[in-house]
Amino acid sequence: MSQAAVAEHDLGIEPAESPLTPESWGKLGMWVFLAADAMSFGGLLAGYGALRYGDPTWPIPSKVLGIQLTALMTFLLICSSVTMVEALASIRHGNRAGLVKFLVLTIMGGMTFLGLQAFEWTKLIFNEGQSVSRDNFGATFFILTGFHGCHVFGGVTYLSAILGRAVRGRMGAIIMGPVAALATLALIALTSHWTSGFVAVLGALVAGGLVYLVANLISAPTGAYSAHQNSEVEIAALYWHFVDLIWILVFTFVYLIGPRS
C-alpha cells in the first residue's frame, strides 16, 4: 500500500478514483443497490398487472381507494424530495444549519406519508373488509404498498442516522436512527388506533419535532459533513428520491389506471 493510500485508510477516506464515479464508491454501490431494488418493484408491478388484466372481479380503484388522500401523499413525497435536494445543496454551501433543517423537514414528510398510509390501510382493512388473503386485489395492493412503505420507513431511519451524524458524528447516527424509528412506529400505532388522518399529520409533526429536539440536544460544534465532504448525504438522497420515484409509479398503476365505473 502506498503512503497516500495508507494515509487515506487511516483517515477513513474512500479511495478517490473509481472508473465509474470519481467522487465515491459508495455512490456506485447505492446505484447498484437501487437497480436491484428497482427489479423487485418491477417484478411486483408486472405481477400486479398480469393478475389484474382482464379480471372481471377486480374492484374499480377510484371506488375502493381514496384517490384524493393518495394524491396528497404523492404531493408530500414530492415535497420531501425537494427538501432533500435542498438539504444537499445546503451542505454543499457549507450551511450545516440548513442541512439539519431540511433533513428534519424531509423526515417529517416521510413520517406523515407513513401515518397517512397507516390511516388508509386501517380504513381498508376494518371498514372495507380488505385483507392480503381475501383476493388478488388485496394481496397485490397490500404487498406492493407495504413493500414501498417499508422502504419509506427505512428511509426515515436512514435519513435520521444521517441527521445524527451531521450533528454529532457516529454516536449521533447511533442515537438518531432508533429514535426516529421508534417515533415513527408510535405514530403508525396511534394512527391505526384512532383511524384518523388528523392524528397521522399531528403525530408526524410531534415525532418530527422530537427528532429535531433530540438532534439539537446532542448537537456538537463539529459535525461529520462539510462543503467538501458530503457524499454520504448525497448517497442517502439518492435512496430517498428512489423511494419517491417508485411511489410515482405505484400511484399511477395501482390507484389511477382503471375503469371509472
Next chain:
Amino acid sequence: MSVHTPEQLAQEERRYLQVFFWLALLTALEIGVIYVPGLPTFAIGLVLVVLAATKAALVALFFMHLALERRTLTYIALTPAILCVLLVFALLPDLGAITRALTHAERPAAAEAHD
C-alpha cells in the same frame, strides 16, 4: 458533480424548484385526466403511463442528478427498466389467465342451467 461553485449551486437550486413545479403540475394533470368525461379507458391509461414516466424521468435526471453523472450510471439505472419491460413481454401469455380460469369454471354451471 465534483466541482460546485456558488453559481452552479444557485443554478441547481433554481432547477430543483422548476422540477418541483413540473412534478406538481403533472400530478394535478394525472388526477384531472381520470375525471375527463368521454375519454376511453385505454386512452386514459396511456396518458397516465406517459405522465408517470415523465415524472419518474424528471426525478431521476434532476433530483438524482443522472443528467450530470457519467453515462455508466445511466446504464446502471436503465438496466432494470429494460429488464422490467422484457418481464412484461414475458408475462404477456399469462395476461387474462384469471378471466380464462373464471370462464372455464363457470362454463359447466352455465351449461347445466341451459340443459
